[in-house]
Amino acid sequence: MKQLYKISALLLLVILFAACSDDDDPMYETGTYVQSAEFTDPDAGKEYLLTEETASNTFESYTWTASDYGTPIGMRYTIQVDLKGNDFKNAVTLGSTQNRQIRFTVAEINGAILDLGVNDAEPTYLEMRILTQAYAGEEGITPLPDYPTIYSKSLELLVTPYVSDPPELYIAGAQNNWTHDVYIYSANRDSKYQGYAYLNGDFKFSSLPNWDGNNFGAGANAGELGTEENGPNLNLPEGIYWLTADTRALTWTSKAVTWGVMGNIVAGNNWATDIEMTYDTDKNVYTLTGDFVAGEYKFRRDNDWAVNLGPGNEPNILEYNTNDNIKLSSAGKYTIMLDIFSDPTKLTYTITPAN
Numbered sequence: 001m002k003q004l005y006k007i008s009a010l011l012l013l014v015i016l017f018a019a020c021s022d023d024d025d026p027m028y029e030t031g032t033y034v035q036s037a038e039f040t041d042p043d044a045g046k047e048y049l050l051t052e053e054t055a056s057n058t059f060e061s062y063t064w065t066a067s068d069y070g071t072p073i074g075m076r077y078t079i080q081v082d083l084k085g086n087d088f089k090n091a092v093t094l095g096s097t098q099n100r101q102i103r104f105t106v107a108e109i110n111g112a113i114l115d116l117g118v119n120d121a122e123p124t125y126l127e128m129r130i131l132t133q134a135y136a137g138e139e140g141i142t143p144l145p146d147y148p149t150i151y152s153k154s155l156e157l158l159v160t161p162y163v164s165d166p167p168e169l170y171i172a173g174a175q176n177n178w179t180h181d182v183y184i185y186s187a188n189r190d191s192k193y194q195g196y197a198y199l200n201g202d203f204k205f206s207s208l209p210n211w212d213g214n215n216f217g218a219g220a221n222a223g224e225l226g227t228e229e230n231g232p233n234l235n236l237p238e239g240i241y242w243l244t245a246d247t248r249a250l251t252w253t254s255k256a257v258t259w260g261v262m263g264n265i266v267a268g269n270n271w272a273t274d275i276e277m278t279y280d281t282d283k284n285v286y287t288l289t290g291d292f293v294a295g296e297y298k299f300r301r302d303n304d305w306a307v308n309l310g311p312g313n314e315p316n317i318l319e320y321n322t323n324d325n326i327k328l329s330s331a332g333k334y335t336i337m338l339d340i341f342s343d344p345t346k347l348t349y350t351i352t353p354a355n
Helices: 002-024 106-115
Strands: 039-041 046-049 058-064 074-083 092-097 101-105 124-136 155-160 168-173 182-185 192-208 210-218 234-246 251-256 259-263 278-280 285-292 295-301 304-311 318-320 326-328 332-339 348-353
Touching: 046 058, 058 106, 074 101, 092 101, 092 106, 101 106, 101 210, 106 192, 106 210, 168 234, 182 234, 210 234, 326 348
Parallel strands: 046 155
Antiparallel strands: 039 058, 058 101, 074 092, 074 124, 124 155, 168 182, 168 192, 182 192, 192 210, 192 234, 234 251, 259 295, 278 285, 285 332, 295 304, 295 326, 304 318, 332 348
16 A cells, blocks of 8 residues: 555656646647747848949848747758848748858849849848748758747848849859859849759759858759758769759759751751760860761750750850751861850850861
């Protein structure tokens, strides 16, 4: 009987301890939170004039207080920006971190404003906020869906952007020894990028020609981009790819491609079949060397007319899907070169006598 009393007393103590613990250190309950993060620096209402000459400079370094879910848990903070009064319906993600501070460059802020549809160098009112999500693991890459997303109060700022050449999204990986000398571009100066690249294994996208900006690796699912610090890399087998990436929707696509010459500059081949070009890994161009006759030709992708290149309005400049052909005036041995990599906004070609 005494043993039974001891067990009952022990159970009562456990229940009382749990009740006290609930009162003193409440555990998280679904749909509730204790406190959201809030900006501590800089102050709201600051005004900024952006210039292309200072694109790589620091725009601002932001710091904030910690969010609190009422229980010890890993957290990731994401900074978003939108036009003032839009309730963050079209929010652009600037970056994320497990720390309570982050730095953005002038180019990153300018790009975000252009992503929001601002196309003029006019003063633009913006609102910025901190989005907090609970994560598990030391690297903070496993979200905990049972915990709600917490939003800070918005921070208002007035920014005058600059309008420049189409923004670039750089590619660093195994194919170029993790340098940032390859890029794709945004034709509409928004968050959607496209272009060609030679890839061979792991790689990442980056907003700057270094690792100081926003970097994009593999997301949780195929076709998704991740922004986690030290997160997993993207990966493709060796080849030439047509790439698209949306740094706002955090998505990307890839399509392996080939390029060839179609025309009547090869004896006996009167616009019948493509002559495949060879990719030169050292020069980062396509080439084709052979004996040609006088005639006309075009470049075609994937042996199909859906994507082809003909002469543009400037010498040696190519345009997509034109009605005109490139002309070869005299027969001889030539090397035809196609460059779709050096400047994704301006594709070029040359044809030169070969030994």
